[in-house]
Amino acid sequence: MTQQSPGGAQSDTPGFGPDLVEVFGPSQQDGGPELIQLLTPEGERVHHHEFDQDFSAEELRGFYRDMVLTRRIDTEATALQRHGELGIWAQLLGQEAAQIGAGRALRPQDYVFPTYREHGVAWCRGVDPLRLLGLFRGVDQGGWDPAANNFALYTIVIGAQTLHATGYAMGVQRDGDVGTGDPDRDTAVVAHFGDGASSQGDVNEAFIFAASYNAPVVFFCQNNQWAISEPIERQSRIPLYQRALGFGFPGVRVDGNDVLATYAVTKAALQRARDGQGPTLVEAYTYRMGAHTTTDDPTRYRLSNDVESWKLKDPIARVEVYLRRNGLADDDFLASIQAEADELGHTLREGCKSMPDPQALSMFDHVYAEETDELRAQREGYAAYLETFEGSH
Amino acid sequence: MTQQSPGGAQSDTPGFGPDLVEVFGPSQQDGGPELIQLLTPEGERVHHHEFDQDFSAEELRGFYRDMVLTRRIDTEATALQRHGELGIWAQLLGQEAAQIGAGRALRPQDYVFPTYREHGVAWCRGVDPLRLLGLFRGVDQGGWDPAANNFALYTIVIGAQTLHATGYAMGVQRDGDVGTGDPDRDTAVVAHFGDGASSQGDVNEAFIFAASYNAPVVFFCQNNQWAISEPIERQSRIPLYQRALGFGFPGVRVDGNDVLATYAVTKAALQRARDGQGPTLVEAYTYRMGAHTTTDDPTRYRLSNDVESWKLKDPIARVEVYLRRNGLADDDFLASIQAEADELGHTLREGCKSMPDPQALSMFDHVYAEETDELRAQREGYAAYLETFEGSH
Amino acid sequence: MATQKITLAKGLNMGLRKAMEDDPKVLLMGEDVGKLGGVFRITDGLQKDFGEDRVIDSPLAESGIVGTAVGMAMRGYRPVVEIQFDGFVYPAYDQIVCQVAKIHFRSQGRVKMPMVIRIPFGGGIGAVEHHSESPEAQFAHTPGLKVVACSNPVDGYWMMQQAIACDDPVIFLEPKRQYHADKAELDESATPEPLFTSRIVRAGTDLTLLAYGPTVKTAMKAAEAAATEGRSIEVIDLRTLSPLDMAPVLDSVRRTGRAVVTHEAHVNLGLGAELSARITEECFYSLEAPVLRVGGFDTPYPPSRIEEDFLPDLDRVLDAVDRSWEF
Amino acid sequence: MATQKITLAKGLNMGLRKAMEDDPKVLLMGEDVGKLGGVFRITDGLQKDFGEDRVIDSPLAESGIVGTAVGMAMRGYRPVVEIQFDGFVYPAYDQIVCQVAKIHFRSQGRVKMPMVIRIPFGGGIGAVEHHSESPEAQFAHTPGLKVVACSNPVDGYWMMQQAIACDDPVIFLEPKRQYHADKAELDESATPEPLFTSRIVRAGTDLTLLAYGPTVKTAMKAAEAAATEGRSIEVIDLRTLSPLDMAPVLDSVRRTGRAVVTHEAHVNLGLGAELSARITEECFYSLEAPVLRVGGFDTPYPPSRIEEDFLPDLDRVLDAVDRSWEF
Ligand SMILES: Cc1ncc(C[n+]2csc(CCOP(=O)(O)OP(=O)(O)O)c2C)c(N)n1
Numbered sequence A, B: 001m002t003q004q005s006p007g008g009a010q011s012d013t014p015g016f017g018p019d020l021v022e023v024f025g026p027s028q029q030d031g032g033p034e035l036i037q038l039l040t041p042e043g044e045r046v047h048h049h050e051f052d053q054d055f056s057a058e059e060l061r062g063f064y065r066d067m068v069l070t071r072r073i074d075t076e077a078t079a080l081q082r083h084g085e086l087g088i089w090a091q092l093l094g095q096e097a098a099q100i101g102a103g104r105a106l107r108p109q110d111y112v113f114p115t116y117r118e119h120g121v122a123w124c125r126g127v128d129p130l131r132l133l134g135l136f137r138g139v140d141q142g143g144w145d146p147a148a149n150n151f152a153l154y155t156i157v158i159g160a161q162t163l164h165a166t167g168y169a170m171g172v173q174r175d176g177d178v179g180t181g182d183p184d185r186d187t188a189v190v191a192h193f194g195d196g197a198s199s200q201g202d203v204n205e206a207f208i209f210a211a212s213y214n215a216p217v218v219f220f221c222q223n224n225q226w227a228i229s230e231p232i233e234r235q236s237r238i239p240l241y242q243r244a245l246g247f248g249f250p251g252v253r254v255d256g257n258d259v260l261a262t263y264a265v266t267k268a269a270l271q272r273a274r275d276g277q278g279p280t281l282v283e284a285y286t287y288r289m290g291a292h293t294t295t296d297d298p299t300r301y302r303l304s305n306d307v308e309s310w311k312l313k314d315p316i317a318r319v320e321v322y323l324r325r326n327g328l329a330d331d332d333f334l335a336s337i338q339a340e341a342d343e344l345g346h347t348l349r350e351g352c353k354s355m356p357d358p359q360a361l362s363m364f365d366h367v368y369a370e371e372t373d374e375l376r377a378q379r380e381g382y383a384a385y386l387e388t389f390e391g392s393h
Numbered sequence C, D: 001m002a003t004q005k006i007t008l009a010k011g012l013n014m015g016l017r018k019a020m021e022d023d024p025k026v027l028l029m030g031e032d033v034g035k036l037g038g039v040f041r042i043t044d045g046l047q048k049d050f051g052e053d054r055v056i057d058s059p060l061a062e063s064g065i066v067g068t069a070v071g072m073a074m075r076g077y078r079p080v081v082e083i084q085f086d087g088f089v090y091p092a093y094d095q096i097v098c099q100v101a102k103i104h105f106r107s108q109g110r111v112k113m114p115m116v117i118r119i120p121f122g123g124g125i126g127a128v129e130h131h132s133e134s135p136e137a138q139f140a141h142t143p144g145l146k147v148v149a150c151s152n153p154v155d156g157y158w159m160m161q162q163a164i165a166c167d168d169p170v171i172f173l174e175p176k177r178q179y180h181a182d183k184a185e186l187d188e189s190a191t192p193e194p195l196f197t198s199r200i201v202r203a204g205t206d207l208t209l210l211a212y213g214p215t216v217k218t219a220m221k222a223a224e225a226a227a228t229e230g231r232s233i234e235v236i237d238l239r240t241l242s243p244l245d246m247a248p249v250l251d252s253v254r255r256t257g258r259a260v261v262t263h264e265a266h267v268n269l270g271l272g273a274e275l276s277a278r279i280t281e282e283c284f285y286s287l288e289a290p291v292l293r294v295g296g297f298d299t300p301y302p303p304s305r306i307e308e309d310f311l312p313d314l315d316r317v318l319d320a321v322d323r324s325w326e327f
């Protein structure tokens, strides 16, 4: 093996100071000492010197509800895919806290650029989950109106949307919607992306543009440890949040399975952006409990042991323990959420199955805002062709 | 103006720690406290706790000679462009120390991937400067054999070559040519690029690949403060060498107008690579004294004051002062170098003017290693066409 | 309003200025477009007059430029981005073909993408590698993009404004060799033809010669030269490459029976291929000869000392005209 | 050696394995090509047998993959890179067209670039956006690249080895819909035809039907269906898209007088345009009808529920055959 392991044998060449790998050590299973946490896997409320905050019972129950419902969307969709109703599904199992924490921290005027797995954020934005299913069913490429919820369409080319978010944030600056002090006006933009995506040129260029213009954008990276079959170590040999330091803006690592911490940290990062203090990188340290998508087979590349140990850090379980232990939720409450989830599941199932296929000719629609004669002729030609079949049937 | 200046008004949102901008301050004219220097602009030898080393009189005179001759190549080429002998010329005026320091630190087996301005490094590698002129004259796209001097062709698409260097270094690893301890075998690769290029996705991806595979590559960035008309502040709001920290490998800033420091730092970075300790970013802090190229007009975008203040830091003058003051060079020596430079200038002038134009049909050569019938037919068709003119003349 | 004599560079500059005056949402972005006014000075003076927020010098990253422009368009701006030279558009290629071209379609028309991507293109300026290319075919092959090429100062002025006003993304190709070459009379009070139309720039009866951007001038010269030999050539400046405006082309070929296409891009899979296929399909029984193509050879752009051999010129166009005749 | 029945996926896998056994300089690189064996399992088992140094899982950056492969090739390796899906090749576009394609030319033949860029391409698998595209025309338009497309398991086996052995960069297109579709008999002791040749896969006398990659199967079915109506169609599997192997095509069209081209890529400026232009130029007096093209429409690839309407199918090919007849 020709590769040298980082932090290997020291030579006696003059020093460059220690590598960052040595300073921080390689990424650790437990997220390392820098992991910001407010609620432990055991459901214990812990305090943090900078990001601590109080949560009302209602807020806590709200987080719980959102996570349970989001998980139900995910399980339902997975089942629908198994039954042939969806072509594919990108599961979020295990990432509910990261997404609900990030989603709940938003204000209405903020704008979100998701990747393809942000079903929980979509939920928080009020996007009808059936619309998410439409994309994976193949009836459209995103059936929601981005402007209705300030939630852009899913982006499948990994990393591309981080530049869109940065540009949008530059637009926000030009509109004067940063640093006015008006909480209903000052606007932040969020770019979601994965640990794998962090290697794309686009993501790093987004860091550069955002830093250069001090754009009001929060880069929210869900480090779920995997990019399909590749572990995070292939993308970065130091904790990912530190990437931001190289571009001159702050990065933090938060326990992405802790909805409280994710909420608090994201909220603070968003406020920084709205105040005109520029970009922040938030690394939500979490784990992809399921397969990459329903067509993936993770047994080929990872140990079930790892998955087991992450099960103990389940984002929902810890909130449930906390709620119960502190008398903030009783059986009735939990049952009511379950009922709501069942109801949602049912709606999704029925809605999905009855989702009509698009018309063949719709593929000629919206290629341009101002249609061309060329394409109109192509549509008409194909329409006439299709009619020859109608006739013959 | 909607942009907020970095490090502006503090909000009372919970802390992310200070921005790096606040830690290090923005880029400073004098390079800041982190600038590694062994020879001051005034020609005083200073010491550095990590990168200090002794230089023999011969070495010092060698540096001087290389810089003077390199500058002469540059002035000659600039003049040739003015006289219409070159289409364009990318001047290195002011960057001689950065290039000679970096070039002299190489061992024969090392491999260099230049951008389009590394005439000094080419000189150190033994590339005939006339070959450099050929490219700018438009007779070829790089007339030297990369394998002959382990010096790749110039790359004009900025940043692209940093990935080539990284891949080459991965090849070196696979050949087992790192960390053997054999000084004639262990191999480092250097990627040259500019401050502007540091914003390209490719350069950042090169950082990622190099870190991920711990490849034996030195990223050598000549921060000459300008990317055509754009100042360095547009590309990075913190000192550029710190970019490396975000990727988990060391970065250093060296006085790029100090040939001794550049040499010492580059040598150490190369040795790190050869030893199998992975990549390093060296930022050579310098200044583009001339125009971007001979077609550029810098008076449109920068102050002559800045240029004047950098004149005081001339890379050649300080070595000359040092040599003289310490009795390491006398008038005869300096005169002999001048004579050599005149001779070189003459050779270049004559060589350039008599450089033949390529044959028109040569454009069909080397498109492929294994020529296609298609292209052969195209060549033959054009040859036949050209012959119809020969006949008519 | 009085007319004035302007170069193509000036026409483009005036067109940009007018568009910025008319619509505060128009932004310019690119490398060196600010203080320097662009390496070709097409944005000269605009940052001074419209400020740094509207004329934005960007970090040196083409994907970043186009990608952030996508976000600005989503926020309601109309970004006009400059790619410094044709050969440097490729780092932005992914953003252009996967995002810019598709977002309107992807969103079922909910998100518009009114962006102009200006590209100085073509050769003949004695430059080094990557500064003389003609990438139009690749963009024209991509549904969702519109592609136009101007050939003269007056078109530069009007087409720029029309492209900026268009709600679709437009790849705007500027023949850099012509920037400062010829002057033409501009009447700012005139009514321009629509953007996506081709134009007969010289009427003729014996052969249809199709050109765009830098080759329009060559085509006109060829027509003049042919006229001295008694051949009447109709020259069409295509102006729009996607969509193609086939009506005047087909009408012309039906009259003349012969067609030659010339462009600087490589012949193989260049616009000439598409034009040949369409013309042959539509005018099969009118054609006296196959459509002939005169373009850049299928080699990388060569060193500048032999670029004039690579580029189609008067003689090669006339040679094709002759060959068409001989069929 | 005994023959065996294999799928296209298996043929490619065996071809890669053979090439790696034959030449220790052959390296594979891409996303998930290691333990996972690629999302389509084309590199299945290769990392296990050849080690992590030769089968390299890369960071998620296509420009990085191709750009580092350039450097490896310069160091004497023969990198074979996998682009996970057609629609993800664009971040690497700049490295491919400005570097991979041009380094041999730029260096006057001093630096070879023996690289294979494997791209699973085409649609029909019910996937989401960017997973079903056909980017071949853009690469075929670029001098310096060679472009091939395989259509069956046996070609997959041989063409892969030949592409790796070729000293030029080869864009290797694999019709992903066929990966696990049909099996064919492979005889490893056979002598394959040269890489850059087209092949008549069904002889006929009345019309020449040109196809490659995924449409070869459609073309064969169309020929069968036409045969029941008494029409004899000659089907040519192009196999090589750049260079084109025109000799068998022209010979065929001279015999049949009619040609139809079918591919999944957009019709506008697709390979069909170039084939039409060349065939018309070379066979002008043999043609009974213009060359007709059946391809993907000039729209972005649509949602998968209607992708079969976008893709050329048996009926649309037969319709073009009919239209050719009616001319
Ligand atoms: C440019 C590009 N290359 C490759 C792919 C194929 N692909 C889809 S998801 C994925 C892994 C992404 O990993 P990560 O960014 O960590 O996100 P996650 O899936 O874990 O949420 C890959 C390689 C793609 N979508 N886009």
Ligand SMILES: Cc1ncc(C[n+]2csc(CCOP(=O)(O)OP(=O)(O)O)c2C)c(N)n1
Residues within 6 Å of the ligand: B117, B156, B157, B158, B193, B194, B195, B196, B197, B198, B224, B226, B227, B228, B288, B292, C031, C060, C062, C084, C088, C091
């Ligand atoms: C991809 C790409 N975009 C744009 C250009 C045009 N260009 C050539 S040099 C240059 C500035 C580069 O600045 P820097 O990297 O600082 O290097 P320097 O010229 O200062 O040595 C630009 C924009 C290019 N060559 N390549």
Ligand SMILES: [Mg+2]
Residues within 6 Å of the ligand: A194, A195, A196, A222, A223, A224, A225, A226, A227, A228
């Ligand atoms: Mg991941």
Ligand SMILES: [Mg+2]
Residues within 6 Å of the ligand: B194, B195, B196, B222, B223, B224, B225, B226, B227, B228
């Ligand atoms: Mg610079």
